[in-house]
Amino acid sequence: MNELTRIETTLKDWESDQEVRWCPGCGDYAILKAVQRTLPQIGADPANTVFVSGIGCSSRFPYYMESYGFHTIHGRAPAFATGIKLANPELDIWLVTGDGDGMSIGGNHTMHLLRRNLDCQIMLFNNEIYGLTKGQYSPTSRQGTNSPSSPLGSVDRPLSPCAFALGSGARFVARGFDVSKKLPEVLIAAHAHKGAAFVEIFQNCIVYNKDRFDDFAVPKGADDTQLWCEDGQPLLFAGGTKGISLDEPNCTLKIVDVVDGDWEAAHVAVHNTKNRGLAHMLIDLRITPQFADFPMALGVIYDDPRPTFEQSVIEQNAKAAEGKDANLAKLLGKGQTWTVEG
Amino acid sequence: MATLAAEKQAGQTAPEAVVVRFAGDSGDGMQLTGGQFTLSTALAGNDLATFPDFPAEIRAPQGTLFGVSAFQINFGSTAIETAGDAPDVLVAMNTAALKVNLPALKPGGLVIADSGEFTKRNLDKAKYDTNPLEDGSLAKWDLLAFDISALTLEAVKPFGLGNKEALRCKNMWTLGLALWMFDRPREPLHQWLKQKFAKAPELAEANIAALNAGHAYGETAEISGPLKQVHIDPAETEPGLYRTVTGAEAISLGLVAGAQLANLPMFFGGYPITPASAILHHLARLKEFGVTTFQAEDEIAAICAAIGASYAGQLGITSSSGPGIALKGEAMGLAIMTELPLVIVNSQRGGPSTGLPTKTEQSDLYQAVYGRNGDAPMPVIATRSPADAFECAIEACRIAVQYMTPVMLLTDGYIANAAEPWKVPDPASYAPFPVKFLTEKNDGENLLPYKRDAKGARPWIKPGTPGLMHRIGGIEKQEGTGNLDYSPENHQAMTDARKAKVDGIANDIPAQDVCLGEEGGKLALVGWGSTFGPIHQAVRRARRKGLDVSHIHVRHIWPLPANLGDLLKSYDKVIVPEMNTGQFKTVLRDQFLVDARPLNKTSGQPFQIAEIEAAIEQALAE
Numbered sequence: 016m017n018e019l020t021r022i023e024t025t026l027k028d029w030e031s032d033q034e035v036r037w038c039p040g041c042g043d044y045a046i047l048k049a050v051q052r053t054l055p056q057i058g059a060d061p062a063n064t065v066f067v068s069g070i071g072c073s074s075r076f077p078y079y080m081e082s083y084g085f086h087t088i089h090g091r092a093p094a095f096a097t098g099i100k101l102a103n104p105e106l107d108i109w110l111v112t113g114d115g116d117g118m119s120i121g122g123n124h125t126m127h128l129l130r131r132n133l134d135c136q137i138m139l140f141n142n143e144i145y146g147l148t149k150g151q152y153s154p155t156s157r158q159g160t161n162s163p164s165s166p167l168g169s170v171d172r173p174l175s176p177c178a179f180a181l182g183s184g185a186r187f188v189a190r191g192f193d194v195s196k197k198l199p200e201v202l203i204a205a206h207a208h209k210g211a212a213f214v215e216i217f218q219n220c221i222v223y224n225k226d227r228f229d230d231f232a233v234p235k236g237a238d239d240t241q242l243w244c245e246d247g248q249p250l251l252f253a254g255g256t257k258g259i260s261l262d263e264p265n266c267t268l269k270i271v272d273v274v275d276g277d278w279e280a281a282h283v284a285v286h287n288t289k290n291r292g293l294a295h296m297l298i299d300l301r302i303t304p305q306f307a308d309f310p311m312a313l314g315v316i317y318d319d320p321r322p323t324f325e326q327s328v329i330e331q332n333a334k335a336a337e338g339k340d341a342n343l344a345k346l347l348g349k350g351q352t353w354t355v356e357g
Numbered sequence: 358m359a360t361l362a363a364e365k366q367a368g369q370t371a372p373e374a375v376v377v378r379f380a381g382d383s384g385d386g387m388q389l390t391g392g393q394f395t396l397s398t399a400l401a402g403n404d405l406a407t408f409p410d411f412p413a414e415i416r417a418p419q420g421t422l423f424g425v426s427a428f429q430i431n432f433g434s435t436a437i438e439t440a441g442d443a444p445d446v447l448v449a450m451n452t453a454a455l456k457v458n459l460p461a462l463k464p465g466g467l468v469i470a471d472s473g474e475f476t477k478r479n480l481d482k483a484k485y486d487t488n489p490l491e492d493g494s495l496a497k498w499d500l501l502a503f504d505i506s507a508l509t510l511e512a513v514k515p516f517g518l519g520n521k522e523a524l525r526c527k528n529m530w531t532l533g534l535a536l537w538m539f540d541r542p543r544e545p546l547h548q549w550l551k552q553k554f555a556k557a558p559e560l561a562e563a564n565i566a567a568l569n570a571g572h573a574y575g576e577t578a579e580i581s582g583p584l585k586q587v588h589i590d591p592a593e594t595e596p597g598l599y600r601t602v603t604g605a606e607a608i609s610l611g612l613v614a615g616a617q618l619a620n621l622p623m624f625f626g627g628y629p630i631t632p633a634s635a636i637l638h639h640l641a642r643l644k645e646f647g648v649t650t651f652q653a654e655d656e657i658a659a660i661c662a663a664i665g666a667s668y669a670g671q672l673g674i675t676s677s678s679g680p681g682i683a684l685k686g687e688a689m690g691l692a693i694m695t696e697l698p699l700v701i702v703n704s705q706r707g708g709p710s711t712g713l714p715t716k717t718e719q720s721d722l723y724q725a726v727y728g729r730n731g732d733a734p735m736p737v738i739a740t741r742s743p744a745d746a747f748e749c750a751i752e753a754c755r756i757a758v759q760y761m762t763p764v765m766l767l768t769d770g771y772i773a774n775a776a777e778p779w780k781v782p783d784p785a786s787y788a789p790f791p792v793k794f795l796t797e798k799n800d801g802e803n804l805l806p807y808k809r810d811a812k813g814a815r816p817w818i819k820p821g822t823p824g825l826m827h828r829i830g831g832i833e834k835q836e837g838t839g840n841l842d843y844s845p846e847n848h849q850a851m852t853d854a855r856k857a858k859v860d861g862i863a864n865d866i867p868a869q870d871v872c873l874g875e876e877g878g879k880l881a882l883v884g885w886g887s888t889f890g891p892i893h894q895a896v897r898r899a900r901r902k903g904l905d906v907s908h909i910h911v912r913h914i915w916p917l918p919a920n921l922g923d924l925l926k927s928y929d930k931v932i933v934p935e936m937n938t939g940q941f942k943t944v945l946r947d948q949f950l951v952d953a954r955p956l957n958k959t960s961g962q963p964f965q966i967a968e969i970e971a972a973i974e975q976a977l978a979e
Contacts, residue, residue, distance in 0.1 A: 031828070033828075033840060033841070061826055062820075062821060062822060062823040062824065062825075062826060063820075063821055065820045067665075070831075077828050077830070078828050078830075078841065080828075081826055082826050083820035083821075083826055083827070083828070084827075084828035084829070084830075085665075085668060085695075085828070085829055085830065086828065086829070086830025086831065086832065087661065087664075087691060087830065087831065088661070088687055088688060088690075088691050088831055091657060091658070091661040091688065093658075094653065094654075094657065094658035094659075094661035094662045094665065095661050095662065095664060095665035095668070096665060097651070097653075097658070097662045097665060098624060098626065098651070098661065098662030098663055098664065098665025098666035098667075098668070098669070098673065099665040099666065099668060099669045099820070100665075101624065101649055101651060101662070101666060102622070102624055102649075102665070102666040102668075102669035102670060102671040103669045103670065103819070103820070103821060105821060106669065106820055106821055123654055123655060123658075124654065124657075124658055124661075126654075127653075127654040127658070328649065328651075331644075332644045332649060335644035335645065336644045336645035339645035340645070341645040341646050341647070343613065343614060343617055343646070343784045344783065344784050344785070346610065346613070346643070346646070347610060347614075347781050347782060347784065348598055348600065348781045349600075350600055350601075351396055351399075351400065351545070351600065351601075352598055352599060352600045352781065353399065353400050353402070353598075353599050353600075354596075354597070354598050354599070355402065355594050355595065355596050355597060355599060356596055357596030
């Protein structure tokens with residue numbers, strides 16, 4: 016995020032004149048609208064906003080935004096973003112990537128951007144499949160996924176993007192899903208975080224991995240399957256009748272029943288976005304087999320800012336240059352020299 | 358060339374040039390010794406060229422043949438353009454160094470050896486059955502063997518160093534002897550040692566004592582034996598301020614100058630790789646010149662970040678060697694497609710794959726000119742020497758920003774590490790080429806990010822500019838608007854436009870000159886890159902013998918100078934000496950249908966003058 020003057024815009028102002036070319040019904044449409052809804056709310060300036068992407072369905076995103084946009088090469092968007100931000104730290108950078116782009120071919124760059132803490136928002140659209148290349152299994156596909164490249168089912172174990180992000184040193188980790196009404200809230204929080212803000216967005220690929228997230232992302236039963244994390248609030252779900260509590264003897268989380276709304280009596284944990292240990296446990300829920308019966312943790316799971324990369328680079332550059340004479344002629348003639356007389 | 362050995366045979370005393378090779382274990386400090394000897398040579402006013410030759414291992418096991426590190430310097434009172442074919446003097450700090458370097462030594466040359474190192478154990482390691490210092494096998498050379506180790510220990514005794522630390526002063530003892538041999542003052546070295554060991558004055562004193570002891574030994578030993586003091590007159594050079602410069606330094610300085618002439622801050626993305634890292638190291642210390650250096654997580658990220666910085670309005674630069682350049686290929690294609698300026702420096706080394714990391718080769722020319730997917734034309738410039746690297750780096754920056762294109766600058770391991778005297782240029786003597794960013798719509802009410810100017814270049818638009826929001830990417834773009842467009846006629850038109858833009862640079866670079874000889878004749882030697890020195894000297898020698906041969910050295914590898922085809926056709930024969938299997942030869946044949954013949958060497962060592970001279974004589978005898 017940047018502390019710049021708020022600019023008044025509407026959703027329409029953020030729509031480019033380019034025809035959107037995703038498959039009809041693709042979750043990407045909903046994410047596009049959520050972003051176009053978010054930007055006016057945060058007072059973003061289209062001229063100062065840059066969408067940077069890699070390759071894949073999600074990475075077409077910049078073309079549809081009426082802002083600056085750079086559709087780069089497969090997996091490398093974090094590296095481009097780093098150069099852009101170091102060259103002009105005033106720019107507000109949104110990185111758009113997918114599970115293949117950001118976790119497979121570009122995993123290295125994602126890791127290092129998070130480690131360095133470059134100030135930007137990373138939206139990783141996770142549809143657990145390679146869509147643009149016609150449906151091969153991806154690094155987040157569940158074991159046994161049948162696909163053109165795994166006709167007998169994939170044997171690889173999937174990785175969890177949020178666990179990857181935390182492991183890489185991310186200071187902001189959040190989750191949402193394409194059609195969620197709360198997605199703009201999550202994006203606003205990501206934007207408010209100064210530093211690398213990692214947002215995993217579950218996204219429905221209706222052609223190659225249809226309804227993959229229906230077990231928690233459909234309105235029916237959502238109360239029981241979604242755990243919206245809010246800083247300072249108890250971790251409640253199922254309409255407040257259940258909560259997440261610390262299972263101390265086992266050093267893990269457990270589900271507890273809440274009677275008459277008395278969550279304190281039930282020892283429900285209060286979410287603290289600065290608690291890294293808690294974040295590690297929350298992102299495992301519903302994904303790791305032993306927590307399969309838990310709800311999916313959504314919202315801002317971790318948010319604990321640290322100085323950003325570009326800030327540190329700029330400060331160091333300024334300090335190194337302090338009091339030094341940037342005279343090229345002097346630099347060229349530096350060291351031991353001798354004069355040949357005419 | 359009159360050399361020490363040759364002069365001695367002729368009974369003369371003042372040679373025009375001398376070649377000295379310092380060789381020792383990779384831990385013996387030979388590169389440091391060579392570097393300081395180079396500086397004292399430059400201060401004495403001699404022209405010079407050097408060739409550092411060191412192993413890929415940082416600290417190879419002591420005493421092994423593969424752990425030998427050498428530094429050769431050729432200096433004289435006439436123009437010196439190569440590090441010399443064969444040494445007149447070999448300083449061997451250990452047994453392995455003698456074994457490895459002896460074959461190169463001129464007959465009648467002088468061997469100075471540390472006899473203290475010729476122990477049974479070291480003889481075994483160097484695979485000697487008997488001690489060469491004693492078995493008469495060195496009869497065709499002059500031999501001066503004495504216990505440098507013991508003499509050094511004796512000299513530094515008063516400073517109470519441990520045995521290991523004391524022996525580390527051996528290289529300074531040797532340098533002291535070399536300074537005496539060539540009549541050089543010791544004071545600059547004293548100053549340098551005091552500065553280098555400012556935090557450990559006892560080490561400075563010990564090293565100075567060792568240096569002085571080596572010098573004194575020379576004075577004493579002169580009385581009897583083969584050791585003689587030699588004085589080389591200063592070379593005739595253009596008046597002005599001089600310093601020594603390595604290729605890596607000159608490129609770094611040239612890039613800083615180029616960015617200043619373009620009026621842009623510089624962003625340098627790099628990843629550690631031999632022999633390119635030195636450029637990253639130099640630039641990392643020049644922040645006050647608006648330089649940001651970024652050590653990326655890999656070669657790909659280094660170039661991508663540089664492209665990102667260019668997109669945002671800085672001059673993006675990246676640098677690597679062959680294997681790293683291979684990794685950067687896809688991103689170069691993106692810079693070509695999106696038409697963003699970028700300079701890519703390739704410090705070539707022996708390949709393929711990891712190849713010979715510390716040895717030199719010119720085998721990345723195909724990679725530079727052709728090595729990308731799709732029709733991806735990109736200008737390529739090759740520097741011929743450390744001093745020339747400065748000019749080439751500026752030229753690369755100019756072409757990049759004026760044509761909105763990535764440019765590859767080819768150098769190599771030899772140029773990167775070699776030092777030569779450099780007449781310090783005046784930055785004010787270079788024509789500035791300030792960049793003008795687009796700040797308002799360029800087609801009435803519309804923005805056309807891919808509208809071309811007379812050069813075929815598109816406008817440079819910085820994100821953050823109000824009202825000029827647009828999208829770019831690697832997908833084929835519509836002419837003018839830059840919007841996605843896969844249509845057949847558009848791809849044809851855009852492919853043609855990208856090619857025409859780069860081809861057009863041929864009209865914006867100097868016509869190819871003949872650097873020695875005439876336009877037209879029996880034979881032309883056409884070189885590029887670091888073969889300049891040996892080709893030039895070989896042609897000079899052949900011409901002195903009355904042979905009709907000329908030297909053409911090409912800086913602009915792609916596009917080639919517009920007159921080059923006609924120039925080449927004005928000779929009966931064309932030979933292309935290069936340190937690869939004939940890559941530039943193939944390009945010349947393809948572009949001009951000339952019968953260019955190859956003269957190739959891929960041993961990891963530069964050409965010797967004699968090798969090229971022989972090829973000239975053979976070609977003219979046919």
